Amino acid sequence: MAIPLPRCLYTEKGASMSSPPCPSSSPAIPLSQEDLKKIAAHKAVDYVKSGMVIGLGTGSTAQHAVARIAELLNQGELTNIIGIPTSKQTLDQAVALGIPLSDLDDHPTVDVAIDGADEVDTELNLIKGRGGSLLREKMVEASAKKFIVIVDESKLVRGLGSSGHALPVEVVPFCAKNTARKLERLFDGCKAEIRVCRQRNGEPFVTDNANYIVNLFFEKGIGNLEAASERILGVEGVIEHGMFLGMATTVVVAGKSGVTFLDK
Numbered sequence: 001m002a003i004p005l006p007r008c009l010y011t012e013k014g015a016s017m018s019s020p021p022c023p024s025s026s027p028a029i030p031l032s033q034e035d036l037k038k039i040a041a042h043k044a045v046d047y048v049k050s051g052m053v054i055g056l057g058t059g060s061t062a063q064h065a066v067a068r069i070a071e072l073l074n075q076g077e078l079t080n081i082i083g084i085p086t087s088k089q090t091l092d093q094a095v096a097l098g099i100p101l102s103d104l105d106d107h108p109t110v111d112v113a114i115d116g117a118d119e120v121d122t123e124l125n126l127i128k129g130r131g132g133s134l135l136r137e138k139m140v141e142a143s144a145k146k147f148i149v150i151v152d153e154s155k156l157v158r159g160l161g162s163s164g165h166a167l168p169v170e171v172v173p174f175c176a177k178n179t180a181r182k183l184e185r186l187f188d189g190c191k192a193e194i195r196v197c198r199q200r201n202g203e204p205f206v207t208d209n210a211n212y213i214v215n216l217f218f219e220k221g222i223g224n225l226e227a228a229s230e231r232i233l234g235v236e237g238v239i240e241h242g243m244f245l246g247m248a249t250t251v252v253v254a255g256k257s258g259v260t261f262l263d264k
């Protein structure tokens with residue numbers, strides 16, 4: 001079922017959806033999900049200007065934005081950019097591509113942050129962190145004057161947590177099972193699981209900050225998001241959760257029929 005887009009600023013149809021280019025004699029190639037991620041990322045990078053401090057997001061969508069920023073730097077179309085990476089993974093990518101980097105200690109104000117999301121609701125609230133990077137992402141993106149979220153249309157939901165996928169919560173490793181149990185008890189119909197890492201024989205997944213992630217699954221939805229946020233953050237051992245409420249200033253949604261810009 002189509003998700004309503006109540007804050008639609010404008011939509012660019014068909015013509016802008018030409019990536020990847022194909023010879024005119026070839027039949028049109030349907031856009032893959034990866035193409036859509038790339039299109040959204042490139043549209044977001046249009047907001048980046050020379051001299052800016054840029055929050056560099058994490059994940060399969062954000063990596064296209066990082067690559068595009070590097071491309072424009074190499075072409076001389078962008079100069080004096082400073083990137084603030086939101087994960088070790090993004091730091092590695094940015095270093096490999098030659099993007100100058102800093103951190104919030106030296107650059108506490110970020111001009112524009114660009115990042116993907118796992119879910120976007122109709123109020124532009126987000127779930128992030130299914131890749132495990134929510135804490136650094138939230139720190140960098142909360143420091144941004146403009147936070148641009150880039151998604152393909154599969155990420156749009158009516159209500160956060162209604163997709164059956166997890167709301168990630170970063171917790172300290174000490175007695176994490178007990179913290180998970182406390183989190184589970186906060187909500188009716190909630191299941192909590194410590195995220196494990198298949199590559200590490202089912203050992204707990206460890207974040208860039210040496211913490212664990214507890215995945216929360218909501219049978220009956222999250223309910224009031226602000227109230228849920230307060231309750232989760234009130235559990236001892238919890239560091240941060242993956243709900244990004246009221247933080248996104250623009251969401252760029254790439255779909256098969258065009259790019260839509262959703263604004264606050």
Ligand SMILES: O=C[C@H](O)[C@H](O)[C@H](O)COP(=O)(O)O
Pocket residue numbers: 057058059060061062115116117118128129130131132133134137
């Ligand atoms: O921890 C991961 C981040 O929050 C990602 O930005 C989010 O999971 C979206 O990732 P992707 O663009 O790969 O779907």
